[in-house]
Amino acid sequence: MTAYVYNTMTKKREPFEPKEPGKLSMYACGLTVYDKSHIGHAMQAIIYDMIRNYFEFRGYEVTYVRNYTDVDDKIIERAALENKPALVYSQEMIDLSLKDMALLGVKPATIEPKVSEHIPEIIELIQKLIDKGHAYESQGDVYFEVRSFPKYGCLSNRDPEELRSGSRIEINQQKNDPLDFALWKRAKEGEVSWTSPWGEGRPGWHIECSAMAEKYLGREFDIHGGGRDLIFPHHENEIAQSCAAHDSCYARYWIHNGLILVDGQKMGKSKGNFYTIQDAVKAFHPEAIRYTILKSHYTANIDFCDSAFHDAYSRMLYFYNTFKRVEEIREQFPDAEATPPANITVPNIKDAFIEVMDDDFNTVAAIREINAGFKFINDLVAAKKPKMKQKAGVILAVADEIKTCLGILGLCQNPSKQALAEIQEYLIRARNIDPAEVEARLQERVAARENKEWQKADDIRESLIADGIAVMDTPQGTEWQVLPHKPKACDKEA
């Protein structure tokens, strides 16, 4: 079976053929670390983490490069505010980001290069562009000559002439053409800088990705990804630099993820609708965040609002409650055989999962297939017909299968009791519930039930439900769990 990938360059879904059979080389534009990571970064990281997991699952040897841009104007500005050297400040942000990402189940990329450690490669690439007539030095800066690259605009379908006539292009006397962009910036007094053939300075924005992708993945590699908002100018400029320098094709497939919206608008600091990962993780359980991101196709935008999480919590509770049942069965029947009883058809979750994931990483449909597995398990557990002894093995086998699939999405890999307790903590906090008080009311109810004072017991239960607390009488005693909030429509007026 072949995987299909939507390629932004051709605007078509194409069969994925790696440059080298069995290997995947992927570059995703990572962070410019001038501040704490936000959930937009998290979305991007989660999506490429999922793609990497999936290719590994399919047997590819994956080299996934995700860079840190640790030198730029904003970093210098912020570091100065905090009275720190720029690279010290950016390293702190990198360390924070790694912690934040780990909370969301994002593994570090295979290689996470930093700009500050690749200055020689960058200088070499710039020199090559100058030598080939694609770049020029001007008062200590070096600019890429857009006119020298006829294909400019091929990714974003922009016409350089129309861009030039646009009023928003900054006029800069040092440039030959308003579209030319900086490869190297002369250092101002006191700024972090490196020695180059053009004097003291530092790299411009786009060049670092071209240089580092080439170093770790070669001049031509398989997948280049990033947020949709990077298509122009960032990725367009990368293409110009790399292709002009080497006359080669650079990335074979371009993929772009959607963006996080808040109140229907792109999240951004200037709009004040901004969540750092730390904000988000404080408000919502990390797995609920991950689920919320993967329950849409990666190219879609996601509106990040309270109501989006009702669904996520409902599902996380369902998944983990089911796994809790499965774990109890496993304890009871550790050696159960996976041969299904005669009249039971076992769904092939894994194949269905692969089929939809091969179709441009359709995580939405993948979750649908996983749902079918859960339903099968719960159905079989509830059924009276085959004795548990006979069906336990099948239940365990299907549970293992869906757990593998969920693992590729980065979900449900924790012990269920622990995960359920964590989710409960979030819901308790969100609803402002006092567990001690709940326990007290529950004790009252237990007493009422023992006296068969059903009305009183039911009244207590109803009052707890009104507070979002579901009460469950089980043979082991009475348990309770907090339910997610009823969904409200996202307020798109803002």
Place this chain on the structure above:
RNA sequence: GGCGAUGUAGCCAAAUGGCUAAGGCAGAGGUCUGCAAAACCUUUAUUUGCCGGUUCGAGUCCGGCCAUCGCCUCCA
């Protein structure tokens, strides 16, 4: 203004021309239960923003219109 994306049920969201338009959430009915909860079963779009066209066949392709969003300045 240019470029691009999106518009599918009360809400979220799949479906890359072809069997009765997935799945989830919320709602309704049922099984189980003292009653519930959880779980399970049944049910909820004669129709995909609007208008035209291509086709044996359109949510899907083409044209026009409307609406929302993004990029064109730093952005994941």
